[in-house]
Amino acid sequence: MKRLTYLLPIGIVAVAIIMASVFIVDEREKALVLQFGQIKRVKEDPGIALKIPLIQEVVYYDDRILALDTDTIEVTPSDDRRLVVDAFARYRIEDVVKFRQAVGVGGLPAAETRLSSILNAQIREVLGADQVTSDTILSEDRRVLMNRIRDQAQVQARALGLNVVDVRLKQTNLPEQNLNATFERMRAEREREAADEIARGNEAAQRVRAQADRTVVELVSESQKEAEIVRGEADAERNGIFAAAYGADPEFFEFYRSLSAYEGAIKGENSSLVIAPDSEFFDYFNGAQGTAK
Template identity: 75%
Template sequence: MRKTTFILPAIFVVLVVVLSSVFVVDEREKALVLQFGQIKSVKEDPGLAFKIPFIQEVVKYDDRILSLDTETIEVTPSDDRRLVVDAFARYRIADVVQFRQAVGVGGVRTAEDRLSGILNAQIREVLGADQVTSDTILSADRRALTNRIRDQARAEALSLGLDVVDVRLKQTNLPAQNLEATFARMRAEREREAADEIARGNEAAQRVRALADRTVVETQSEADRDANVTRGEADAERNGIFAEAYGADPEFFAFYRSLQAYETALEGSNSTLVMTPDSEFFEYFKNQGATGAN
């Protein structure tokens, strides 16, 4: 009975000591074994590990790629058009020993605060550099700029034991107070371009109309010229026929011309002639004229 009284507490103490000396490292983690705040060992491989109970402690850090969103800041590119920019970064704890020495007991929260400051400083430096305009930042070519931000931030973050994997710009907008002025300038530019297009269109239309008018005038002139030539030739031929007929029988020719005059004078249903009966116009209606014509 007396042995049992001593053995059970001893077993319990041994069990507590054994359990306190064993810890598990997950495959997604890295662990540091600390003794009075000093790093004694690093456990990066997954599985069981051991420490001195009650004297040493274990601190674990995430070994996966982590995400960090930066605060919104304003940058001024070389063309003096201010932009509101924020970014997000992907990073991982590359060196847990250096990470612990750099941030101490603050852990990931302290590291992210310092990394956010590094990223914002690099964003201002890269986007505010010479020959970097707002158009470049807002275009698809900004990937080269984010690569520069990533590389420069990575070089500084190594002192924290961090590896910056990637940096991307999430928002690149104009400040609210500048939007209306920018929209007004864009509208003015579009209206100027539209006016230029309209002016060029009117100029082209005038050229086409002038060419068409000239073509019409030339065509009509040529047609009038050809018509006058044809009309002159016809008149000459007609006069030749008349002259030949007159020469063959002057009296018949006079009679024919009188009939044409009667036909022209009496055209229409309301034609009225008022003249004396002995007028020469009716010479061939008289018996003597008709006998002479026969």
């Protein structure tokens, strides 16, 4: 009985020591075994491992890809149009030993503070470089700029044991005080472009209208020319018919021409004709004795 009394505490202590000696690394983690603050071992593979209890401790670090949003900053591209920019980055702890040595007990908060400073510095450097305008930053070409920021930030982040996987610009806007001036300038440019388009349209319409007027004049002139030719040919044919009729029966032709003259001269309700009754004009109105009827 006494032996059982002694063995029970020993067993409890032994179990406690075993439990304190065992640690488990999750597949989403990496672990460092520290002894009095010094790195003794790195455990990157998931599974169970041992450590010296009370002397060694285990520090876990996330092995997944993490996200970081940078602070909003102002940059000045080469065209001197200031932009408000912020970004987000995807990063991963690649070397836990360098990471521990760089940030110490500060862990992820300290690492993200330093990484954010690196990213902001690279954003200012890349977006403020020569040949980089605000139009480039606001266009689809900024993908090249984001890759350049990522590559340059990655070089400095290696000293922290980090791997910068990706960098994206979330916001690229004009400062509030510059928006109105920019909008006015954009409006003026669009109005100028609209005025140019209207002027070009009016010029084209004037050319079309002038061409149409010219075509109308040419068509009318050609039609009048053809009409005059037809009319001349008809008059010639009519005169030929008259001449043939006159040659066939001169007396009838003279009678017909006199009737046409009477019809043209004595026409209308208010027509007046002053002429001597014995005039040759009335030859076909005179009787046998030459008196007018």
